[in-house]
Structure formats: C-alpha cells, structure tokens
Amino acid sequence: EVQLVESGGALVQPGGSLRLSCAASGFTFTNYWMHWVRQAPGKGLVWVSRINGDGSSTNYADSVKGRFTISRDNAKNTLYLQMNSLRAEDTAVYYCARAVRYGDYSYWGQGTLVTVSS
Amino acid sequence: DIVMTQSPDSLAVSLGERATINCKSSQSVLYRSNNDNYLAWYQQKPGQPPKLLIYWASTRESGVPDRFSGSGSGTDFALTISSLQAEDVAVYYCQQYYSTPPTFGQGTRLEIK
Numbered sequence: 001e002v003q004l005v006e007s008g009g010a011l012v013q014p015g016g017s018l019r020l021s022c023a024a025s026g027f028t029f030t031n032y033w034m035h036w037v038r039q040a041p042g043k044g045l046v047w048v049s050r051i052n053g054d055g056s057s058t059n060y061a062d063s064v065k066g067r068f069t070i071s072r073d074n075a076k077n078t079l080y081l082q083m084n085s086l087r088a089e090d091t092a093v094y095y096c097a098r099a100v101r102y103g104d105y106s107y108w109g110q111g112t113l114v115t116v117s118s
Numbered sequence: 119d120i121v122m123t124q125s126p127d128s129l130a131v132s133l134g135e136r137a138t139i140n141c142k143s144s145q146s147v148l149y150r151s152n153n154d155n156y157l158a159w160y161q162q163k164p165g166q167p168p169k170l171l172i173y174w175a176s177t178r179e180s181g182v183p184d185r186f187s188g189s190g191s192g193t194d195f196a197l198t199i200s201s202l203q204a205e206d207v208a209v210y211y212c213q214q215y216y217s218t219p220p221t222f223g224q225g226t227r228l229e230i231k
Contacts, residue, residue: 044211044222044223044224044225045160045162045168045211045213045222045225046222047219047220047221047222050218059218059219061219095167095168099215101173101174102156102215103156103158103213103215103220104158104170104173104174104213104215105158105160105168105170105213106170106179108167108168108169109167110166110167111167
C-alpha cells in the first residue's frame with residue numbers, strides 16, 4: 001500500500017526557515033517524480049515544486065523560486081522541502097503527492113500545516 | 119501558465135439529482151500526438167487531502183463510483199454526478215497536467231439542496 005506521511009510543519013516567524021519531510025513507502029521511490037502541493041486555509045490547491053527520481057531535475061512555482069528547495073534521499077525514501085525567507089502568504093497545508101501515470105495525483109499525504117506569523 | 123476556471127463556484131443539488139461542474143482552460147490541454155486530454159478531477163472533503171476521481175478527462179480512477187463521469191476536450195470539460203448522494207458533498211477541483219506548472223481550478227463547492 002502506498003503511503004506518504006508529511007512532517008515538519010510548525011509556526012514560524014516571517015523571514016524564518018523550515019524543512020518539511022515526506023516519508024514514502026509501499027512503492028519503489030526512485031521510480032517516481034514527487035511533488036509538493038499547498039493549500040492556504042480555506043483556499044484552493046497550488047502546485048509548489050517537483051523533483052525527478054534521481055534528484056537531478058527540479059521545477060518550482062514562480063512564487064517560491066529562489067526561496068524553496070526540493071530534494072530527496074532515496075536511501076531513506078524521503079522527500080524534502082527546504083523553505084527559507086518565509087512569508088505570511090506561505091501559510092498553508094503542504095501535501096506531498098505522487099502521480100501514477102503522468103501528472104494526475106493518485107496518492108497524497110495527509111498534509112502538514114505551516115503557519116508564518118509573528 | 120494555463121489558467122483553469124471552474125463554474126459555478128458553488129452548487130446546491132437535491133439528493134438523487136444530477137450535478138454538473140464545468141472547467142475551462144485558457145489553452146488547449148489536448149495532446150494531439152496521443153489524443154489525450156491532460157485533465158484531472160479531484161474531490162476534497164473537509165480535513166482530507168484531495169482524492170483523484172477522473173484522469174485523461176474521462177477515465178474513472180479505480181474504486182470511484184460510476185455515478186461520476188468526466189467529459190470534454192480541448193479547453194472545455196465537465197464533471198457530472200448522475201445521482202447525487204449525501205457523501206458527495208465536497209469541493210471539486212479540475213487540474214491540467216499538460217504543461218508545467220500544473221494548475222488547478224479555484225474549486226466548486228457542492229452542497230445538498
């Protein structure tokens with residue numbers, strides 16, 4: 001059974017940093033692109049970033065480019081999102097997600113809440 | 119970026135009646151070489167992650183009840199629930215995965231009338 005479990009969400013001050021983790025199990029982790037998608041409270045879904053299976057290719061939403069870094073540790077079956085220079089508008093539930101076919105997400109974690117506030 | 123626009127923003131339908139949610143993309147998401155529309159539909163209930171319902175615009179994900187169906191091509195799509203059940207109350211999102219960044223519609227809240 002595919003499982004994705006996020007952790008690392010917290011309350012952080014504007015300008016601060018945080019690292020999110022997503023522990024994956026139930027599938028061959030290195031075979032799949034992995035994604036981060038976020039959802040601000042009461043708002044819609046917004047794609048944040050993705051990384052390919054060996055970590056050599058990454059993409060970011062313009063809103064986080066230069067501030068967030070996606071990475072993975074395939075030995076630990078874990079996906080990461082390093083978030084720096086956090087802003088109030090980064091407040092959201094962050095989900096890790098995996099596609100089965102192309103870019104439609106069959107698997108989602110339960111999410112981890114990041115709150116950026118003073 | 120491809121902009122996805124859903125209509126309506128909210129919808130109230132009686133139990134057993136049909137519900138239709140529309141989604142329009144700012145450019146075509148039809149990949150002509152394979153004739154596939156790179157369009158998915160999700161259902162999200164409060165406190166839960168989204169659940170994939172439909173991919174390739176009209177293919178039902180495994181385990182999804184057959185009252186859910188997707189249609190459309192190019193830039194205009196629809197999600198139809200043929201006979202609304204109480205458990206279908208949720209927010210529904212369309213998403214294009216034709217180009218990066220993948221983008222979602224703003225969501226349609228479906229309620230019972």
